Amino acid sequence: MAFFEYSVFVMSGDIEDLPERIRELELKRNQLRTLIDNIPDPVYIKDKQCRFINANDRLLRIAQLENLEQLVGKTDRELFPHELADSYHRDDQAVLQHGATISKDEPGIDHRGEPIVVHTYKAPVRDRETGEIVGLVGIGRDVTEITQARDQLQRSAEDLQQQKEELSATLDQLKQAQAHLVQSEKMASLGTLTAGVAHEINNPINFVYAGVNSVLRDFADVKQVVTEVRNLSSRADPAEAISRLDQLCQDCGFDDAFEALEETLNDIKFGATRITEIVAGLSRFSRLGNEAWQITDIHEDIDSVLVLLKNKYKTGITVVKEFERALPQVECFPGKLNQAFMNILSNAADAIQANGGEGVVTIATSQSERFARISIRDDGVGMDEATCHRIFDPFFTTKAVGQGVGLGLSITYSIIQDHSGNLAVESQPGKGSEFLVELPFKHPTPKPKQT
């Protein structure tokens, strides 16, 4: 107990004052004792052999001892479970041998013997003169609650992080799915388009392609006769020459060829004009994507959609147009709007197809003060009320696999919404359906966002 002696102070005082000094020291000692006993954490001092030489009340309680005398001289091994004691001992050695300071969380027990987490602080005690390590001081703080709270916090943070990651993954998936949807709808209308355009364009190409060949042949026939006519003046016998010319005309079918030439040239011209129109309609239709607001003639738009749907509309379906002549132009995204009309018209054709294949689609336009109204009516299969309620749901379809994806009307609905318009349906099973589109002539500000 060398380092706990007061001899230095004692020797420095006068010898007469000794009892007084001792009392004073006694008082200070008591104060110190009270102080360390009242520290809520166990505090202790060990010698070089790791034996306790002093400690506060708190440590005594944890060691389940009544007084200091019972503690002094004991080691951790005699007081605590072995695993704990061994670990404490290793740290003690590190302090005593190498002068290390220890500051760490480690397992411990409380005064009831319950396991807790202790933050231990240990430091060497050195001889004042020699600097040699003579023991160690230690303090252990119960940090169980703090640790639990910290762990809890850590876990919450991890949970949060994970949730955040999951959320952003879900969001990514959603975005992908959406892109997919838009793409597949585009592909679906592309399919319809390809079929329609293939049919529409191959007819006029046929006039031109086959026509040009005919023209060449007819021209060759006509040329023979023309050549003969040119040489007519140089012939010796005009009468004979003329009768030979007549014979040639008959042999090569001059009249037929001549007539055919004119006919075919007209057909070629007609074909070329038609192709130009179709291509114009196609580029009008395909301005999907980032188009700007434009003023367009709704009737022209509907006509260009009908051209593209020709192959769907050709057999059995009669289209009746009841167009309001004076309908003002409408401010819209023409490409998108065409897609909307295409979906509705395409469904109408399907409904008639499902009803036996013969029917009438009536497209009527009219106007109110602010709106252009477009009604598309078919006398196809119609829908019951339950179906009517679900037709705008994405993926709702009553069509066979491969015939319908169920996206047409949900996309149509959002297109009409982008235009701040209205879309209403009326239908009766067996009778037919009517889709009513209302579009404001002027788009309201602020502009709906483009996608």
Added chain:
Amino acid sequence: MSSATQTKKYTILYVDDEQSNLRVFKNAFRRDFNILLSPSAKEAMELLKENAVDLLITDQMMPEMTGVELLRHIKELYPNVPPSRVMLSGYALPDDIELAYSEYHLHRFVSKPWDEDKFKQVILEAIKAAER
């Protein structure tokens, strides 16, 4: 030229709702065949009542009645004549063509636009196949 007129000319009935297609067809093949034209399936059936036809060529996509439907009607009305059919189209659903081949004596399917020489080849083949 003269030799063509001496041999027997086959008679072809061509059905298409496009007048221009009809005219172009006639002008291409009038030298080689007798050609009957009809703008609809209905009128084609009338023509078949009164004319001996060696080959029927029909468009697929037509209002009122498609080419495949016409073939079906003809098969019901005249199980044996005309023996030979060729279908022509700008675009047709594969299923329809399949049906026409298996059920209605379709000999060949030709896509528009046709090439004169190849088409003539198909026409002669179809007629020969039916004569056998």
